[in-house]
Amino acid sequence: MQKLQGGNGNTGVRPVQAIKRLALAGGGTGGHIVPGLHLLRAAQARGEAPEQVLWFTSGRSVENDVLEGLGETLPQVSVEIVRLPMEAAGGGAPPLTGTLMRSPRSVWMARQALRRHRSQVLLGLGGFMGLPSVLAARILGIPVALYEVNAVAGKATRYLGGMAKNIFHAWPSSLPNSGNTRHRMIGPVIGPEFRPAGPDAERARLRTELGFEGAAPLLVILGGSQGAGALNAFILEQMDPLLSAGWQILHQVGPGRMGPVERAGALSNPGYRAVEYVHDMHRVLAASELVLARGGASTLAEIAVVGVPTWVVPYPHHADQHQAHNARMLGDGIRVVPQERLNGELASELGRLALDRVQLGHMRRSLAGFQSLGAEELWKALGSFLAR
The missing domain is CATH 3.40.50.2000 (Glycogen Phosphorylase B;)
Known part of the structure; x- marks a missing residue:
């Protein structure tokens, strides 16, 4: 994995004046x-x-x-x-x-x-x-x-x-x-509020503060600030097997996209919560065991600093495929999943991962030390x- 130090401290610029x-x-x-x-x-x-x-x-x-x-x-x-x-x-x-x-x-x-x-x-x-x-x-x-x-x-x-x-x-x-x-x-x-996630006990405490069970792993769905229809549909279709596998789910659906969630009756499921937008992202990431996300660069950089294993589903219709390129910058801590693979088979893989501390630990260690x-x-x- 490529670890970025964000420069070597020698900016090569003149002395700084205050920007007012x-x-x-x-x-x-x-x-x-x-x-x-x-x-x-x-x-x-x-x-x-x-x-x-x-x-x-x-x-x-x-x-x-x-x-x-x-x-x-x-x-x-x-x-x-x-x-x-x-x-x-x-x-x-x-x-x-x-x-x-x-x-x-x-x-x-x-x-x-x-x-x-x-x-x-x-x-x-x-x-x-x-x-x-x-x-x-x-x-x-x-x-x-x-x-x-x-x-x-x-x-x-x-x-x-x-x-x-x-x-x-x-x-x-x-x-x-x-x-x-x-x-x-x-x-x-x-921003300085993003820092490496703590040990298991610290992540469990944060899950409790967010209103989830501390002992159960948290899967966070991030379709970007505007949501992602494909990710939203996948979670609603595969919610039962994911929850049965042991995951708790925090789902960012995007502005104005709560309708399908409400019509599906998903909000009545224990262990599932949907929000239009996650405002305290640093706390949510620090509490999570896995993220399923689009490949926006800012989101992936935040994820990398906190060190959260992530499956990235790049938006497939960008001409330059920049979301896929963004994801590949982060090595083994990130898995790239084509959108056409959002199906029951993938949900089964996600379900098995809920209990696979070895694989999650490997992905987390691959992101360790990322800083900028x-x-x-x-x-x-x-x-x-x-x-x-």
């Missing part, structure tokens, strides 16, 4: 928001949290779910959220033509917000929200940085990289072959922009 007014551009999915939350929490742990944050989003409901509670975790930070009208009426990331058509108004809105906020730095977190924000920042002369979270560089990094002072990468596989010094490998950006200083490295690098 930070702008972030990221939305559409939790994967383009969560790294920003991790960064802010890392800055807070250093005693360097910005006074004001301007956050550009698309206005999807999932963004509200992910950002909920931000004021409680960062009470001293004033956060202004600006929705840019980039998304088509039917939802989903717009095609390139749609992005370009909606950009002029969004650039104007972003420019007005950045000027009013007097942002010192703009960090793009990936996704289609980056285009108008980056263009507006460049017009105003505000330094721009990009963060590439995936193991395969996305469109935002490829198209907007030329306008950024630096592009920071979570995984070495997304670095360009050209040796361009503006691209820097820092490791995944992870990416959040600290990124925060220091952004601060160095102010000294230039």
Whole structure:
């Protein structure tokens, strides 16, 4: 397995100045928001949290779910959220033509917000929200940085990289072959609340605190911030054999996806709980014995730091298959399962794994020692922009 130290502590940048007014551009999915939350929490742990944050989003409901509670975790930070009208009426990331058509108004809105906020730095977190924000920042002369979270560089990094002072990468596989010094490998950006899981007794205590039986293993289903229909259907179809095998199940179904769970009567099953979104992810992961998840990079980095064995079912319709690449970065602690294998046979394998402490222990040990200083490295690098 590849273990990332997130840099060697030598950033090669000028002395850091305090960032008081930070702008972030990221939305559409939790994967383009969560790294920003991790960064802010890392800055807070250093005693360097910005006074004001301007956050550009698309206005999807999932963004509200992910950002909920931000004021409680960062009470001293004033956060202004600006929705840019980039998304088509039917939802989903717009095609390139749609992005370009909606950009002029969004650039104007972003420019007005950045000027009013007097942002010192703009960090793009990936996704289609980056285009108008980056263009507006460049017009105003505000330094721009990009963060590439995936193991395969996305469109935002490829198209907007030329306008950024630096592009920071979570995984070495997304670095360009050209040796361009503006691209820097820092490791995944992870908040300080994520740390290696404790021994069996500690995990049992956490399960009890979460309302589960402490002695029984916990299987966590994470279909991403928006849920995953295939994973949801699999769990509802195979719930009885999984519960009979000894698993307890915490199921993140995604925003607005509780209907099928309720209609199936699943909530009446002892040992099963469904939520639209998991807010205390670090506690849930630390309490779990196994995760069944999509292959979002932020989620997998969190899983790796905590050290939870995971079966990853990559979303099969991404052209670049980046979720599969994300999963393969983490070696034997992660098993990649094609979506077409979500059936009774796979449920039987999961059932046997509930009692297989040898296999679970091997997977957990394979993830041991994974750590990343990416959040600290990124925060220091952004601060160095102010000294230039």
